[in-house]
Amino acid sequence: MNSIINKKVQFLDLGEIDYKEAWDYQTTLFDQILNMKINNRKQPEEFQEATPNHLIFCEHPHVYTLGKSGSEEHLLINAEGLKAKQATYYKINRGGDITYHGPGQIVGYPILDLDNFFTDIHKYLRLLEEAIIQTLTEYGISAGRIEGLTGVWLDHEKQLNPRKICAMGVKSSRWVTMHGFAFNVNTNLDYFNYIVPCGIDDKAVTSLQQELGKEQNIAEVRQILKEKIAHLFEMELY
Secondary structure, eight states: OOSSOOOEEEEEEEEEOOHHHHHHHHHHHHHHHHHHHHHHHTSOGGGOOOOOOEEEEEEOSSEEEEOTTOOGGGBOOOHHHHHHTTOEEEEOSSSSOEEEEOTTEEEEEEEOBGGGTOSOHHHHHHHHHHHHHHHHHTTTOOEEEETTEEEEEESTTTOSSOEEEEEEEEEEETTEEEEEEEEESSOOGGGGGGBOGGGOOSSEEOOHHHHHTSOOOHHHHHHHHHHHHHHHHTOEEO
């Protein structure tokens, strides 16, 4: 537990960035916080430092990523097909199965020391989902959760045609988080045809553009989502 609580969070909008480059950057920040926490444990309380927090927003060129608990069989396209679609593929160190990232999608990477907020991964995931749910409410869309499935869904209550609009997968160590969520805004949904999204083969994927019938102002969506996250986590963005 930190002796100094720091709710300040550095917000970084990286724009469109190669997946591996963003992953390496996340890892650098993640390791810095971990190392600081380990060092703090060796110091008297008066010499301990407050750990930093970061919230990264970005978009990626077409890429498929497979989490530790996922199956490669859920990638339905071979190396030649990936090249034809100008897409890349990575096995990565988050939880969850396979997902797609691409232009028109808001990818969020909170790299937080949860000792600064609360030490509860379940609560952490639910608050990230809630930020997406509240953002969708601003656009007149009712969204929510489906029991047993992470992420944010439309038609989550009657489930006649449940559609995922935001996927999530995180990694944590010593209460430090990395990876995060992928929120489909103006996403080309055709790319989901080449995977079994999150390993779920009986439910659809959607986007804000698909639901509202026209391309959305993604900068506006980013700003709303950023404010929702800051409010729910009681963080001070800078």
